[in-house]
Amino acid sequence: MVDYRFTEEQELFRESMKEFCASEIVPKTEKLTEVRRMPKEIIKALAKFELLGLIIDPEYGGLGTDVITAGIAAEELARADPSCSIPVLFLVGTSWGHVIDKYGTEEAKKEILPKAINGEQIIGIATTESDIGSDLGSMKTKISKKGDKYIINGEKMYISGVAEAMEYGGGHVTLAKMTPDKGTRGMCLFYLPLKDTKGITPTYVEDIGREAISCGGFDINNVEIPKHYLLGEENKGFYCVHEGYELARGLIALVCAGAASKALENGIAYIKERKAFGRHIGKYEGIQFKLAENHVRIQALRELGYKALWTYDQEIQGKASRFDVSMAIAMAKSVASIWASEAINDVMQWQGAFGYTKECEDQKAWRAVRSFTLAEGSTEIMKLIIARELLGKEFLAYR
Amino acid sequence: MKLIACIKQVPDTTEVKVDPKTHTLIRDGVPSILNPYDQFAIEECVRIRDQIGDCSVSVLTMGPPQARSALMRCLALGADEAILISDKAFAGSDTWATAYTLSLAIKKIGFFDIVFCGQQAIDGDTAQVGPELAQQLGIPQVTYVEKIEIDNKNKLTINKQTEDGYQILEAKLPLLLTLLPPTSFQPEHPPMSSILKAKRKPFNIWDVETLGGDKSRFGLDGSFTQVIKTYTPPKRGECELIEDNPKEAAKKLSKILCKNEALTKR
């Protein structure tokens, strides 16, 4: 039979997470909207609570927990920060830290991971370019070998955490082509430090949500990196990058579930208080049905999310295949953003005109979860993955 | 040195609602938490242990099996071992029977230097268990403790809160303290690594047989008092907050008092 309970450690962790969020995160979220980058003291607080190396090998300063525990952190952070900026910082660092931990050279791991875990530096992901996002095989950024170094040329765009990496330090796990005629089989994954790197020129964009984490791009002009920054083998980067994406997508499902469940709680409190036509609006079926439908969806999303991360854990232990992981993760992410934004949209609707003001905290969550129909892989691509698993690779349109 | 902390799992009273008709507390579905005063006690214990070295912290509670989670939290906060005193025979204990049971457990541990208790539990608010436990152990006690310092000769300097300030007391060991929120340090969250370690620390369950003692003094039989009903007194009137500078506030207040005929205008 299925055992739906979290372990005692996971329960204890959630309890501590809730307390941590109540005292360290919630009081700071209002100010977060003003800054467009993650304040250093928040990164330091996350590090002090030891959240930034949860699943990383203890040899490099992490705690070596399972991935479900990271899911609990993502869910609780999203309940605390409606702009979802802190959850994004957490999920990106966790997922790409994991890729460095798994595929990095010993030298790179010792150099990069402890600093990210103690909050001195950040880790991001950079695959998207101005002209390509989903279609990674068509990317233009190139990497070539020169002696004991690699040289990179190209550009990346719509990348989270560029300002933080430029200012505080750190870098992005980056994908580039080494053997262009081999498409996705000719790509390398590597770590690209941004701060003080000669040949990196940043640009910034203003997203409509997640306003406390920066988003931007960078030109990469003859940038040299040492050989030990390569992650995995040459020309096999496309495969390694997906392990990070899958983890990030699973965590996103729980960020969406956390943000939406908090919004629904706000909505419940409101419809129990607000009166129209002589009754609390919570007494009207038109509102109750929406509440019930959204509750079912968000609970289903939560279960899809934890099931996906459980499958990810199973694969780490050799008990599930990569295909099992791809399917479970894509299922969760394919509905995460849509179900969450619809639920939050309903909560805003219940609050009438107030719901459409900037004072309403739920609109922040709505703008934030909307990003996840794109970030870390679009909704459509998730559906393609599900269909690919159901129909077989020969049914991929672009093969 | 040996420090012992006595803790209790309580319903989160910030979540407890009151039945509007009967005024009794609705406890169903209310999460259980570590009594906040006891958390201060644990944190103070751990701080002192870390300061003096060669010292360990045992944490005990008398409660149902579910109280394990409160003890796990104490282990996560840094305690070294946990003891859950649990048996149907202890059900219905009042503060005196509880103190007797705890005293047996402490005697079974054998040696100790300081026993820490929270000032009170937020569900009953009696503040009796600590003092009664000191009585049963035959050791001195200091209540309302807000700050503790220990020197290298193990002499304690204690700030005890009073109505108009605090007293500074010195004490020799062994001794029992009941703690208020600390004034000398900021309580911290246990980091994730100590949560993981908690699971690997010794955890013992002691039942009535393990404790020994006089069975007629346990549980309901050993209790001088019984809780018949818990309720919140009904609200007696509305409260209005006047927020203004003193002059304006006084004017508004006198107006309201006149309007309600509490004052008459001459």
Ligand SMILES: Cc1cc2nc3c(=O)[nH]c(=O)nc-3n(C[C@H](O)[C@H](O)[C@H](O)COP(=O)(O)OP(=O)(O)OC[C@H]3O[C@@H](n4cnc5c(N)ncnc54)[C@H](O)[C@@H]3O)c2cc1C
């Ligand atoms: C807030 C935010 C933060 C981001 N942060 C990062 C980051 O840190 N690092 C990073 O590398 N990227 C980041 N991205 C980029 C994100 O990964 C891409 O937006 C995403 O992969 C889609 O790529 P695209 O925007 O180029 O759209 P395209 O790939 O050009 O697609 C355009 C539209 O067509 C759809 N589409 C594409 N192919 C198909 C198909 N075969 N069948 C059906 N529909 C299809 C897409 O789903 C999409 O709706 C971020 C995006 C956002 C919005």
